[in-house]
Amino acid sequence: MRLSRSFLPTLKEVPAEAQIASHRLMLRAGLVRQTASGIYAWLPAGLRVLQNIARIVREEQDAVGSQEVLMPTLQAADLWRRSGRYDAYGPEMLRIRDRHERDLLYGPTNEEMITDIFGQMAKSYRDLPRNLYQIQWKFRDEVRPRFGVMRGREFYMKDGYSFDLDYQGAVDSYRRMMLAYVRTFQRLGVVAIPMQADTGPIGGELSHEFIILAPTGESGVFFDGAFEDQDWLGEQVDQENSDSLQRFFDRMTSFYAATDEKHDEVRWAEVPHERRREGRGIEVGQIFYFGKKYTESMDVSVSGPDGKPLHPEMGSYGIGVSRLVGAIIEASHDEAGIIWPDSVAPFRAAILNLKPGDAACDALCDRLYATDPQNLLLDDRADRAGAKFADADLMGHPWQLVVGPRGAASGTVELKRRATGEREEIAADEALARIAGNR
Known part of the structure; x- marks a missing residue:
């Protein structure tokens, strides 16, 4: 691209509305422009970064056998009523009524829709396991949008969903996706530390969030310095082998890492003093195992090996693609501007x-x-x-x-x-x- 003919509108002055480095630099470097509160248009250079991140996410999802789909941004409210989440989700959900008085919503996540789609297609245990994902726009009506794309209302996200026959299969899928996330963030050129997390409105009993270290992060973090080593995984992981996946998971969880909400002083005291690290971080991804929460509530089942109906075990897996643009800048900039990792930069x-x-x-x-x-x-x-x-x-x-x-x-x-x-x-x-x- 020749700069004399390009649409890359840089700014010399610091925008008054920008409170953090990534927001200031994204506006000054001509990556985005705000069109409404918490909603941004992506200009050519910013879109190239967004596409580069999505490409790496997509390649690592494909590498673990996940298949890409594309679901609509608008969803029928009845799907969420079937799961019981329509009224429970809260005001962050943008609710809409069309000209025929049908209730719709702009999807903040897609557990209900993918469960319904899977239920229409899968009839037998032979249709399991399956792992599906999309990279799509989402909307959550934040009460106070701030920090640019870091806490916007509309955002670009990879969301994935696994369906398994039994608990062991579901846990393998969870661990395989955790491995894919570790590899994804390594390729993006950032240190993103997996930390045990609350399941929140998604639900379930097992969850980890991935945190990029940055001084302006919203969460305080405590972690073992072993995570700073890009080779902390140790042995090569065989993603098709349950024992290898378990060894990977056990090794990962043996190193302490927690946000301030989950911080455990007893475990922290066990970390060698020279490896203790404290700081702040930004959540850029989260994974969940929630068993039969949605397949049972939405009455989705397949015929089991004995001919009896069974509800598949599920997990869901998110990466904030647009949020990563801001998070990478927060973690990698200086007084002069952005310092892009080679893998995501708009231009080499x-x-x-x-x-x-x-x-x-x-x-x-x-x-x-x-x-x-x-x-x-x-x-x-x-x-x-x-x-x-x-x-x-x-x-x-x-x-x-x-x-x-x-x-x-x-x-x-x-x-x-x-x-x-x-x-x-x-x-x-x-x-x-x-x-x-x-x-």
């Missing part, structure tokens, strides 16, 4: 032409840009060099390829790594290879 690198109109600069920039115009941003504006450097840092491109007249004449560029600030002058082709190797 920005090419900064310091002297547009200079034949050598233009030629080298065009040659670099032509190698991957979909993933490189060419700053070909007639602005001062200082403005280009400031915008590149603000937008957080992992790499900057700085092209000036002297370097262009010799086929070299200044390569800057945004995360560290390290700079070096190297051959243009070597710079491209370096960038490609870190994607």
Whole structure:
């Protein structure tokens, strides 16, 4: 993308309504614009980040055998009446009545709908297990939307649902999804620590939430420093083997991690002093096992091995895709702007032409840009060099390829790594290879 032709409206001034770093930087870097309270339009650069996160989430879901579906955002109220949650959910649910006086709602979650869909299709125990997911918009009518996309009313979310024949199968599905989440967050370039959680309005008896560490997080957290090691999983996990999944789960839960609501001073005292960590964190995902809560309440059953009807065991699994955009920025920024992990950045690198109109600069920039115009941003504006450097840092491109007249004449560029600030002058082709190797 050529910056001179792009719709990437950056701001120099800090928006008055933005209270936290991610909200300020998302507005200043031209990622989003607010259209109503707690509701945002995603502009091209922001949408690219959203799509990159969704792609990684999708790949890891597919890798554990989950199949993608797409459900409507509007749901019939009768589905929720069948489960007993329509009146119990609370004012966060946006309730709607159509012209035929039928009660609808804008879905805050999809346990009822997926249970009904599954019940219409599955008739035998041979139809189990199944794991289904979608990446879809949700709406919760927050009483006080704040912090930009971190606590908005409309949000983009991956929600998944497992159906199993028995308890052991359901627990395996839960552990397999936990493994998928660990791998997902590792690929996103963030430390997201699994912590035991309350089940809330979803219900059930087992739940973990995944917390990204950030100073502005809403929850206080206590955790074992072992989680800071990206290789804390230890052995390779066989996701099709119950014993391997259990060993993974036992290892994970052997390390202490809790939000302030769940903090246990007795267990905390058992953590070696040098490994104790305290801070704040942002919830970006949560997984639940709730057994037959929905299949029983909605009377969904299949024929069991003995011919008798049985209610499948269920779990549900959420990742806040749009919330992750804000959470990653909260965890990875400095005074100059965003510092994107390579895997989610809107562009792999920005090419900064310091002297547009200079034949050598233009030629080298065009040659670099032509190698991957979909993933490189060419700053070909007639602005001062200082403005280009400031915008590149603000937008957080992992790499900057700085092209000036002297370097262009010799086929070299200044390569800057945004995360560290390290700079070096190297051959243009070597710079491209370096960038490609870190994607």
